[in-house]
Amino acid sequence: EDQVTQSPEALRLQEGESSSLNCSYTVSGLRGLFWYRQDPGKGPEFLFTLYSAGEEKEKERLKATLTKKESFLHITAPKPEDSATYLCAVLFQKLVFGTGTRLLVSP
Amino acid sequence: NAGVTQTPKFRVLKTGQSMTLLCAQDMNHEYMYWYRQDPGMGLRLIHYSVGEGTTAKGEVPDGYNVSRLKKQNFLLGLESAAPSQTSVYFCASRPTSASSYEQYFGPGTRLTVT
Numbered sequence: 001e002d003q004v005t006q007s008p009e010a011l012r013l014q015e016g017e018s019s020s021l022n023c024s025y026t027v028s029g030l031r032g033l034f035w036y037r038q039d040p041g042k043g044p045e046f047l048f049t050l051y052s053a054g055e056e057k058e059k060e061r062l063k064a065t066l067t068k069k070e071s072f073l074h075i076t077a078p079k080p081e082d083s084a085t086y087l088c089a090v091l092f093q094k095l096v097f098g099t100g101t102r103l104l105v106s107p
Numbered sequence: 108n109a110g111v112t113q114t115p116k117f118r119v120l121k122t123g124q125s126m127t128l129l130c131a132q133d134m135n136h137e138y139m140y141w142y143r144q145d146p147g148m149g150l151r152l153i154h155y156s157v158g159e160g161t162t163a164k165g166e167v168p169d170g171y172n173v174s175r176l177k178k179q180n181f182l183l184g185l186e187s188a189a190p191s192q193t194s195v196y197f198c199a200s201r202p203t204s205a206s207s208y209e210q211y212f213g214p215g216t217r218l219t220v221t
Contacts, residue, residue: 004149031208032208034208034209034210036212041214041215042214042215043111043197043199043212043213043214043215044150044197044212045212046209046210046211049208049209087149087150089149089150091208094152094166095152095208095210096149097149097150097151098149099147099148099149100149
């Protein structure tokens with residue numbers, strides 16, 4: 001069965017402490033991988049799309065990368081406003097969402 | 108542009124009651140989706156539509172019905188609510204472009220069935 005696994009489930013960082021979130025998948029025929037940010041009580045907000053291994057996308061303090069079996073969301077020098085749940089979703093024949101990583105950045 | 112809006116934001120139902128959740132988008136998107144989000148689980152697709160007048164089943168369609176009478180609206184109905192349908196419901200839409208699969212989500216409806 002196609003699966004998407006995100007790790008860690010939760011991550012607490014100090015402001016300025018860089019780290020990475022992982023999204024791994026078991027699938028053949030990847031058509032795209034998506035990262036979303038979800039704030040409490042709100043809907044997911046689209047961040048990035050990655051289509052092929054080696055591809056990278058950046059936005060402010062976030063950088064998403066993709067290999068053949070996983071994607072990383074790198075957060076450089078995070079700020080408290082980066083606190084949120086980050087979801088990844090993988091498109092095979094259908095779109096499958098991971099359960100997310102809850103990120104808390106403390107001042 | 109308002110993007111994707113959902114009505115209502117919160118609702119409490121008793122077992123067996125019915126209700127309709129409304130989703131509206133002003134981006135002229137062809138594709139629309141209904142998801143549910145439960146603790147410890149990823150977003151799961153209930154039903155979707157690829158255009159006005161069309162609907163199709165997703166991963167967890169049982170107990171739900173949908174209609175897409177107008178391009179901008181996608182309705183999700185619960186005919187006889189059950190406690191297992193307590194969840195947060197999200198609507199999403201996306202354009203038809205073959206090179207663009209990213210979806211745009213509404214703010215969600217929190218439904219509790221007692």
